[in-house]
Amino acid sequence: MRDDSAAPRHLLLVSLAWSLAAVLGAPGAVLAVVMGLLLLVRTRRHPAFDSAGATLFGGVVVVASIALGTDLIGIPEVTGLELAIWMAPPVAIAVLGLARHVRRRDISPVTSLVLVAAVATAGVGVMIDHAGTNVGVDVYLSHVAAADALGDGENPYTDAVRYPNGSPFAEEGAVLEGYGYPPVTLWAYAVSTWLTGDPRWLNVTAWVAAVCAVLWSLYRRRPDLVIPFALVLAVAPAWRLVVFTGWTEPFTISLLVAAAFAWRRTAVGSGILLGLALASKQYMILLVPILLLHRDRGQVRRVATAGATAVATLLPYALADFALLVDRLVTRPLSFRYRPDTQSLPGLLDRLGVSPDIPVVVAVAAVLVVSWAVTRTPRGPDTFLVGTAVVMAVFFLLSLSFANYWFFASGMLVAGAAFIPGSTAPDGVAR
Secondary structure, X not given: OOOOOOHHHHHHHHHHHHHHHOOOOHHHHHHHHHHHHHXXXXXXXXXXXXXXXXXXXXXXXXXHHHHOOOOHHXXXXXXXXXXXXHHHHHHHHHHHHHHHOOOHHHOOHHHHHXXXXXXXXXXXXXXXXXXXXXXXXXXXXXXXXXXXXXXXXXXXXXXXXXXXXXXXXXXXXXXXXXXOOOHHHHHHHHHHHHHHOOOOXXXXXXXXXXXXXXXXXXXXXXXXXXXXXXXXXXXXXXXXXXXXXXXXXHHHHXXXXXXXXXXXXXXXXXXXXXXXXXXXXXXXXXXXXXHHHOOOOOHHHHHHHXXXXXXHHHHHHHHHHHHHHHHHHHHHHHHOOOOOOOOOHHHHHHHOOOOOOOOHHHXXXXXXXXXXXXXXOOOXXXXXXXXXXXXXXXXXXXXXXXHHHHHHHHHHHHHHHHOOOOOEOOOOOEO
């Protein structure tokens, strides 16, 4: 059986590249994503390939250095002090790692807590500046309007919810009607709004909880990997932007991480959480092939439960007005026009003067092929989550993609890597 002891570090390097793609324009994003995919292929074909700790520490420093020169890392407006509180801890620890080659005996829970605190502080800082205000993008405003509609007893998928079209290429004054996310997300962000006054607190809570869960799992099984994982999660350059916009990826990631924890304990429990994740965002439908092909223990019950759960979440609004629900969740998103600011291959082709139109059938075919490739040796939550990240990254590369998409692919890859089986020998060295 192949030794996967080094595999987590390989995946962390890929995740670093994809996290950087979230704040780069199309040329840089495509380069970063393709480099990550090539590293994945190299690792699969040459398992002995090892990414030394120094390589990973250096990668953290490089990602932070490049990201600090991009425009997206400064959205919302950020002061030098805020950037230092967020980025200085992971960069400083990575530099120390390069200088001293941090080993397991150097690992202290305090170091991990410092990195988690940097992530949490960056997110909370955004909320302190912007919570409850009218300043925000269309996604945030739609969450608020939907919570208000639910509170008034109205259907949020009707014109009871109206918010400005935030696309920089939309006509001035353009307004969208009806909430644009599925009911699972609708209710999650509505509850956050009612409890805290701002739906975006859910992003901070969900992501920090996912980070802590991943690190705690590693601390019990692979303590030598706690710091590398914490560094990659802390340095993710799109984090503040994801909080500010109200993009829902942190919520979906937290559901998938929870499903991974329940995976081997209860197929039904993990299936329920998977179903909620699948029903949380439209593009999650692309995971159906990998879910069906991932034939590990408990797969039939897990898939059946996930499917039933996803359908159940849609049923009340589908029964109320099926045509309206389809229009808001399917027809309208598919009707959105090409956007030149996409951080993907179409955007690169456009800049090169080539037609950016990549047929949807090509992207879907790629999803099917990659889903088959990543499920040839299914093992458990690790292979499912890593496969999920790769499948979505390939689709995002070939379609319209933005910062939140690459945040999702990077985060899922880290989560999957955290669940790769590993043991710790009596001498305290992970094997």
